[in-house]
Amino acid sequence: MRISSKAFRFVDLFAGLGGFHVALDELEGSGVFAAEWEPTLKALYKVNFGIDAWGDLNDLGSDEIIARNVPDHDVLTAGFPCQPFSKAGDQLGFKDTSQGNLFFKVHDILRVKRPRYFILENVPNILKHDGGRTKTTIIRMLEKLGYSVDVEHFSPHEFGIPQVRDRAYFVGSLEGLDHFEWPAKRKDPTEIHSVLRHDVLSRRAIPEQTLRAIDMWGDFLRRSPAALKLPSFPIWAMEFGATYPYEDETPSGVWARRPGWGLRQMGLKGSFGQSLECTIEEQVKRIPSHANRAGDFCFPQWKRNFIRQNREFYQANRSWIDPWLAQWKPQDFYSSFQKMEWNAQGEARDIDNFVLQMRASGLRVKRPTTSPSLIAFTETQVPILGANLTGKRRYMTPAECAELQCLGGIQLPASDLDAYKALGNAVNARVVKAIAERLLHGLIRSTSTITHDLEPLRATA
Numbered sequence: 072m073r074i075s076s077k078a079f080r081f082v083d084l085f086a087g088l089g090g091f092h093v094a095l096d097e098l099e100g101s102g103v104f105a106a107e108w109e110p111t112l113k114a115l116y117k118v119n120f121g122i123d124a125w126g127d128l129n130d131l132g133s134d135e136i137i138a139r140n141v142p143d144h145d146v147l148t149a150g151f152p153c154q155p156f157s158k159a160g161d162q163l164g165f166k167d168t169s170q171g172n173l174f175f176k177v178h179d180i181l182r183v184k185r186p187r188y189f190i191l192e193n194v195p196n197i198l199k200h201d202g203g204r205t206k207t208t209i210i211r212m213l214e215k216l217g218y219s220v221d222v223e224h225f226s227p228h229e230f231g232i233p234q235v236r237d238r239a240y241f242v243g244s245l246e247g248l249d250h251f252e253w254p255a256k257r258k259d260p261t262e263i264h265s266v267l268r269h270d271v272l273s274r275r276a277i278p279e280q281t282l283r284a285i286d287m288w289g290d291f292l293r294r295s296p297a298a299l300k301l302p303s304f305p306i307w308a309m310e311f312g313a314t315y316p317y318e319d320e321t322p323s324g325v326w327a328r329r330p331g332w333g334l335r336q337m338g339l340k341g342s343f344g345q346s347l348e349c350t351i352e353e354q355v356k357r358i359p360s361h362a363n364r365a366g367d368f369c370f371p372q373w374k375r376n377f378i379r380q381n382r383e384f385y386q387a388n389r390s391w392i393d394p395w396l397a398q399w400k401p402q403d404f405y406s407s408f409q410k411m412e413w414n415a416q417g418e419a420r421d422i423d424n425f426v427l428q429m430r431a432s433g434l435r436v437k438r439p440t441t442s443p444s445l446i447a448f449t450e451t452q453v454p455i456l457g458a459n460l461t462g463k464r465r466y467m468t469p470a471e472c473a474e475l476q477c478l479g480g481i482q483l484p485a486s487d488l489d490a491y492k493a494l495g496n497a498v499n500a501r502v503v504k505a506i507a508e509r510l511l512h513g514l515i516r517s518t519s520t521i522t523h524d525l526e527p528l529r530a531t532a
């Protein structure tokens with residue numbers, strides 16, 4: 072049965088928050104089926120879109136079950152789980168039996184239901200995974216079903232949205248792709264201001280230690296002479312004053328070679344210039360965590376470079392760094408707070424002008440042109456807005472992160488942590504809309520509505 076007032080019918084597999092749904096809703100599509108196994112997201116999908124989503128897609132276990140449960144549709148969308156192909160995961164790909172084979176489920180549904188079009192989304196690494204063989208397998212399998220297939224990668228910042236988040240999009244059509252052109256990538260700069268809401272209060276205070284670490288690095292920037300180009304390598308304060316070996320030998324190598332004395336009586340210093348005239352157990356604590364792992368007998372070249380560059384930088388700048396060390400005592404901070412990445416070369420050195428993010432690799436300071444890519448953030452990794460951006464240092468709110476995904480019009484999970492996680496997994500609705508309106512030839516009413524504007528997409532329940 073066709074729903075007459077709607078232009079076309081679509082299904083949203085691995086639906087999450089419903090980024091595909093929001094985009095296709097804008098094009099007057101009608102969602103007729105969704106699948107999402109995570110209970111909070113499943114319940115939220117009902118609230119936002121009025122659809123009782125199917126649970127585990129693996130339960131669509133045979134052609135017959137698919138035919139019975141998945142309604143006829145014109146467009147299939149799926150952001151199939153990306154961990155098996157992500158650089159951050161173990162890259163098992165199709166061999167990951169729990170998640171990697173879900174592509175085959177998408178394939179089964181396409182084979183049984185034969186919608187005219189599909190749009191699939193995944194991490195860009197899927198294009199390089201297994202030396203390109205994963206991409207070739209996906210395309211070949213889809214072509215065998217009769218689809219013309221193309222793939223391209225896009226990031227929201229290429230659509231005027233202040234988030235860098237590269238993702239691969241596969242499109243397919245049973246009617247060829249002669250009519251289809253990928254949207255153009257815009258090059259003009261973006262500004263995080265476009266998603267900030269000045270009337271909101273962040274629900275969660277920034278921990279005291281984090282604020283102090285920001286102040287500490289703010290003071291470091293302020294003290295640095297204007298004529299000095301700040302390092303583009305990560306600044307590792309624990310290397311200031313350290314002289315332990317790292318080129319031909321490592322601390323672990325010395326501990327293995329001199330089991331009684333270790334680094335004692337060698338005239339060497341640990342992190343922040345601490346004495347190493349102590350037991351081996353104590354020496355381990357006085358060597359930075361990036362250099363004290365047991366059995367680590369040879370550091371990779373990048374690590375050697377960072378250690379050498381930091382030590383040279385310190386020696387050349389002791390006149391202003393020593394008073395900074397004496398005032399702030401960075402050795403009393405968590406070790407990740409002892410590192411800073413300055414990604415704002417050439418800008419005025421006021422830390423409150425920037426977007427800040429506490430990462431395991433240190434405090435990242437970046438220009439307010441884009442937000443860090445939304446990932447399934449832990450609470451400590453949520454971007455912090457400097458005081459000059461919003462009046463007071465605060466975390467970006469889930470509502471602002473939703474704007475980065477062009478999902479500003481839907482209800483989010485009640486817990487902030489769940490909301491950040493779901494937004495980090497979601498597809499950007501504007502990018503999907505831009506692709507879909509060029510792909511769904513003959514299904515959408517007019518091509519004159521092609522998206523160039525920046526107004527937020529709104530979902531209709």
Ligand SMILES: C[S@@+](CC[C@H](N)C(=O)[O-])C[C@H]1O[C@@H](n2cnc3c(N)ncnc32)[C@H](O)[C@@H]1O
Binds near residue numbers: 087126128152
């Ligand atoms: C990469 S996210 C896709 C997010 C979605 N496109 C959006 O805009 O929010 C993958 C989603 O698939 C869900 N998922 C993973 N395995 C599943 C399965 N076997 N059946 C149903 N849903 C699954 C996850 O809970 C997650 O929400």
